[in-house]
Amino acid sequence: MPDVYKQSFKQNYTNNIELSIFNCGLERCAPGQTWGPGIRDHYLIHLVVSGKGIFEVGGRTWEVSEGDLFFARPSQLIRYTADEQQPWEYSWVGFNGACAHKLAAQLPFTDDAPVHHTSDPDGMRAALNNIYSSRGLQPQDEAAMVGYLYLFIAALMRETSAGKPHTASSSSQYVLNAIKYIQFNYSHDISIDDVAKSVGVSRSHLYRVFMLNVGKSPIDYLTEYRINEACKLLRAGSLSIAEVAVSVGFFDQFYFSRVFKRAKGVPPSKYFAAQQDADPASPAQL
Incomplete structure (x- = not known):
């Protein structure tokens, strides 16, 4: 099995009240590695790039594998666990802000379906990598990260529109x-x-x-x-x-x-x- 690793970035504070990135990163997990059960104070999206695992939210369990994104809302009790045989590797971004609620409402996730299989895994991975690659503590870094977050969200919105043409x-x-x-x-x-x-x-x-x-x-x-x-x-x-x-x-x-x-x-x-x-x-x- 490839070596485990974790590369992450976390904001200590933010200047952007409208839409702020709380954290982002990429990780290859150890077998059975788990987070939770616990809650976050922000929205959190993971993209599984290889392997598989389990996502638990709202008392229900979803099996998640390569090409899937799983989504958690603020204050939801969640747990996610890497598979023992094929532990996942994933990228993620956590965000919140005054605009986050309206943006999240247009993503391809609901309480009954917090997992979405993307039609463009390479594009989604690249979008998340762009956020992480722009990391930094200066205002210009935050502006770049938020800009790439908007592009990532826009790509997810397009998949929402393609999958649910009558959501208006x-x-x-x-x-x-x-x-x-x-x-x-x-x-x-x-x-x-x-x-x-x-x-x-x-x-x-x-x-x-x-x-x-x-x-x-x-x-x-x-x-x-x-x-x-x-x-x-x-x-x-x-x-x-x-x-x-x-x-x-x-x-x-x-x-x-x-x-x-x-x-x-x-x-x-x-x-x-x-x-x-x-x-x-x-x-x-x-």
Whole structure:
């Protein structure tokens, strides 16, 4: 059996709130090598380039082999184990961010089918290798990695479209339209009823399709999006906290501060101060 190896890269922090790579790499595993059971705080895609193994999620088990991709969502309890006789070799990328949810909804994975056999294994492997080869800690490195991640996701989207030509009317399309509405209107005084009305479904149906496709409720997504946008403005350092609050759709500064602290663990004033203390000459780098 070829020697086992592991080459990986992990970001310690990220400047890109919209779409961020958490880690990436390639590995040839030892027989029976396993990860989990455990959860990740990001989306994770593996491509098996040789060998085989087992992927477990949601109390179900899938056999995975060469040419298969397996997919895990944030906070899912998962375990994956290399075969004892033919242990797998795989490449992977982990990512998250405000745009990650809408992108993941367009990939060829569902809770009932978290494994997808690609029609272009060489192209998928090359795309993942490009991400890893661009690794680095400088802003230009992150930009290159995220650019290659978009190309990898685009290739997966094409396979989704080829395999599911009628997905436009599926629940994921309602979610995509709702996310687009949120991203264009989050700075206004919008409610989830407004979001549901914009896509032509009831509030309860919107809740169900969000939980199915995104793993969180519409109000949680809206709040997270607003808070992430607030973080950008706070790092820029040109607005007061009250001005930031209004700019992201919170018209009560004290309520904004409570929500921000619940999301980030510190109030906006301390978040802003921490950015300034860390690098007062260049807050946007934090």
